[in-house]
Amino acid sequence: MKVVTANRLQDGAVVYLAPDNSWSERFSGAVLITDAEAQDVISVISGRVREIADAYLIDADASGPVGRETLRETIRSAGPTVRPDLGKQGERA
Amino acid sequence: MYRYDEFDETIVRERVKEFRGQVERRLSGEITEDQFKPLRLMNGLYLQLHAYMLRVAIPYGTLSSRQMRQLAFIAREYDKGYGHMTTRQNIQYNWPALVDTPAILDALADVEMHAIQTSGNCIRNVTSDQYAGAAEDEVEDPRPWCEIIRQWSSFHPEFSFLPRKFKIAVTASEHDRAAVKVHDIGLRLYKNSEGRTGFEVLVGGGLGRTPYIGHVIRDFLPKEHLLSYLEAILRVYNLLGRRDNAYKARIKIQVNAEGIDAFRGMVEEEWARIKDSGVDLPREEIERIRRYFAPPPFEKLPRESTAFNDAAASDKGFARWARVNTVAHKQPGYAIVNISLKPPGKPPGDISDEQMEAAAHIAERYSFDELRVTHEQNICLPHVKKDDLYAVYQSLQAADLATANIGLASDIIACPGLDYCTLANARSIPIAERIAERFSAAGVEDDIGELKIKISGCINACGHHHVGHIGILGVDKKGEEFYQITLGGSGAEDASIGEIAGRGLSSDEVIDAVERLVDYYRANRQDGERFLDAYRRLGLDRFKEAIYADAQAA
Numbered sequence: 001m002k003v004v005t006a007n008r009l010q011d012g013a014v015v016y017l018a019p020d021n022s023w024s025e026r027f028s029g030a031v032l033i034t035d036a037e038a039q040d041v042i043s044v045i046s047g048r049v050r051e052i053a054d055a056y057l058i059d060a061d062a063s064g065p066v067g068r069e070t071l072r073e074t075i076r077s078a079g080p081t082v083r084p085d086l087g088k089q090g091e092r093a
Numbered sequence: 094m095y096r097y098d099e100f101d102e103t104i105v106r107e108r109v110k111e112f113r114g115q116v117e118r119r120l121s122g123e124i125t126e127d128q129f130k131p132l133r134l135m136n137g138l139y140l141q142l143h144a145y146m147l148r149v150a151i152p153y154g155t156l157s158s159r160q161m162r163q164l165a166f167i168a169r170e171y172d173k174g175y176g177h178m179t180t181r182q183n184i185q186y187n188w189p190a191l192v193d194t195p196a197i198l199d200a201l202a203d204v205e206m207h208a209i210q211t212s213g214n215c216i217r218n219v220t221s222d223q224y225a226g227a228a229e230d231e232v233e234d235p236r237p238w239c240e241i242i243r244q245w246s247s248f249h250p251e252f253s254f255l256p257r258k259f260k261i262a263v264t265a266s267e268h269d270r271a272a273v274k275v276h277d278i279g280l281r282l283y284k285n286s287e288g289r290t291g292f293e294v295l296v297g298g299g300l301g302r303t304p305y306i307g308h309v310i311r312d313f314l315p316k317e318h319l320l321s322y323l324e325a326i327l328r329v330y331n332l333l334g335r336r337d338n339a340y341k342a343r344i345k346i347q348v349n350a351e352g353i354d355a356f357r358g359m360v361e362e363e364w365a366r367i368k369d370s371g372v373d374l375p376r377e378e379i380e381r382i383r384r385y386f387a388p389p390p391f392e393k394l395p396r397e398s399t400a401f402n403d404a405a406a407s408d409k410g411f412a413r414w415a416r417v418n419t420v421a422h423k424q425p426g427y428a429i430v431n432i433s434l435k436p437p438g439k440p441p442g443d444i445s446d447e448q449m450e451a452a453a454h455i456a457e458r459y460s461f462d463e464l465r466v467t468h469e470q471n472i473c474l475p476h477v478k479k480d481d482l483y484a485v486y487q488s489l490q491a492a493d494l495a496t497a498n499i500g501l502a503s504d505i506i507a508c509p510g511l512d513y514c515t516l517a518n519a520r521s522i523p524i525a526e527r528i529a530e531r532f533s534a535a536g537v538e539d540d541i542g543e544l545k546i547k548i549s550g551c552i553n554a555c556g557h558h559h560v561g562h563i564g565i566l567g568v569d570k571k572g573e574e575f576y577q578i579t580l581g582g583s584g585a586e587d588a589s590i591g592e593i594a595g596r597g598l599s600s601d602e603v604i605d606a607v608e609r610l611v612d613y614y615r616a617n618r619q620d621g622e623r624f625l626d627a628y629r630r631l632g633l634d635r636f637k638e639a640i641y642a643d644a645q646a647a
Contacts, residue, residue: 007140007144009119009120009126009191010120010190010191010192011144011145011190011191011192012140012141012143012144012145012188012189012190012191013143013144014142014143049122049125049126050120050121050122053126053140053191054126054140067572068571068572069572070572071511071572071573071574072142072511075142075511075512076142076143079143080143080512080513080522081512081520081523082440082512082520082522082523082526083440083512086143086173086188087143
């Protein structure tokens with residue numbers, strides 16, 4: 001399965017495509033899509049240039065990012081591992 | 094210090110205005126990200142893992158207190174209360190919003206600062222010795238020459254779209270604190286046997302995936318010909334450097350492919366053509382710029398300070414800090430004070446807005462209003478009276494800025510790594526933090542002496558691992574972080590590229606391996622021998638055994 005992730009244009013924040021086609025700041029709000037539909041979704045999403053700076057697909061399941069880029073995507077979804085007060089992990093506190 | 098003239102002021106303000114328009118067009122959707130990216134990069138604005146990142150130039154590392162306060166203001170107002178000092182005398186903000194960047198650039202322009210030449214394939218922010226104008230061993234202050242290069246290179250129409258980025262560093266001391274041998278062009282001012290001062294010019298040094306030590310292209314260049322000679326080098330590179338492959342586009346590849354003699358021949362030919370064509374500055378213009386860097390009004394003081402000696406005798410912590418963090422000044426009765434941004438367990442090079450304010454205040458009161466940032470990610474106060482050192486130390490202590498570890502094992506260079514950077518393969522900062530904590534907790538740093546540990550999270554080598562006495566390179570192996578050790582590198586006057594010690598180690602293994610390397614050094618060193626000296630005497634194989642002694646077999 002895949003998830004669409006991007007950086008929000010205005011502030012660069014990490015966002016995920018949500019089931020209602022909006023952007024979620026949390027991975028937990030992301031919509032899981034099948035590998036088969038992924039390319040179609042990303043090509044439509046990439047046209048939303050006023051919302052995002054960059055969009056790409058990551059391997060994921062319901063628990064979070066998986067596969068080769070797990071560490072990188074986990075850090076993106078949480079914040080720097082050396083500053084638990086910053087990023088989304090800090091906002092949760 | 095240099096002050097902007099009307100041309101500098103206009104050019105920077107115009108640039109901010111232009112960028113404001115570009116941001117507006119991007120936000121409105123008038124231009125796409127692909128169109129906007131090269132424009133934002135020309136203004137130092139990157140997109141990293143969590144947010145945008147703004148890289149601000151600190152030309153030749155020199156800052157006034159007013160400028161440092163403005164950097165603090167930006168950190169507080171537009172970022173998350175801190176900045177990160179880089180290995181190229183820049184400061185990076187890790188969380189600015191795109192919508193705020195024009196206002197940030199305006200705030201920078203208010204204090205004669207900008208983010209120009211911090212990205213793109215141009216001549217980047219010129220770097221220098223952080224002790225310039227204060228060092229005991231310099232022949233003259235190198236910064237007027239840095240400023241001349243800055244003015245010549247900023248928006249240079251011919252050199253704004255080079256095959257790749259281009260980095261120039263300048264020193265004027267025998268002891269190289271600016272790593273000039275690992276720059277595209279390294280310049281060393283010295284006095285020749287006839288008593289004339291000029292530049293030794295090196296070309297084709299660099300780190301990254303193909304590290305090289307620079308070659309001497311000219312052993313003595315009369316100072317007044319600096320710009321025409323630089324222009325000749327840049328022109329040969331710009332015309333003939335490769336543009337087909339980004340990894341082969343730096344000047345070091347061209348110099349080493351052509352051979353230094355052939356490359357020198359082309360440069361000399363071009364130089365002969367342009368040398369007398371008005372590229373070089375007239376003497377009075379050089380003098381005008383030099384006057385901005387006149388020494389501050391030093392007092393005539395005895396070499397020794399009774400106040401300092403008394404304080405050092407009664408406060409051991411102060412005595413140690415002074416021994417480790419201060420350096421002899423060329424003016425009797427003064428010292429250079431280094432402020433470490435490497436407290437063990439914290440990200441190397443990070444400084445909070447409050448600490449910036451404190452450093453600005455201390456510089457204003459005790460160092461003629463001047464600060465420097467170093468390529469080793471620390472700060473220094475260039476001109477402090479020895480009589481004031483104890484007061485400076487106490488003020489630094491109050492701001493958590495009195496870590497005494499300059500040049501020691503915990504004074505580690507580390508790039509932002511996978512905690513922030515889109516290019517990284519592995520994290521750097523946690524490795525730096527753990528190594529620093531290990532040595533500092535053991536209380537062995539003074540015994541170990543000078544040790545340069547440098548860590549990069551990918552082969553681009555922003556953490557200078559190739560020139561670490563112990564270098565650590567983070568690599569990705571099927572989604573897991575591994576760390577490769579290199580040994581025997583140096584970025585100083587005895588420059589060398591470290592040798593790869595063997596297979597990569599896990600993040601736990603690498604901490605232990607570094608400790609074993611240091612233990613091996615302590616057990617086998619001769620009197621007065623630094624780690625690097627012992628390595629050069631004993632060789633890779635002996636140290637390699639120490640690395641893999643207890644690690645799992647490959």
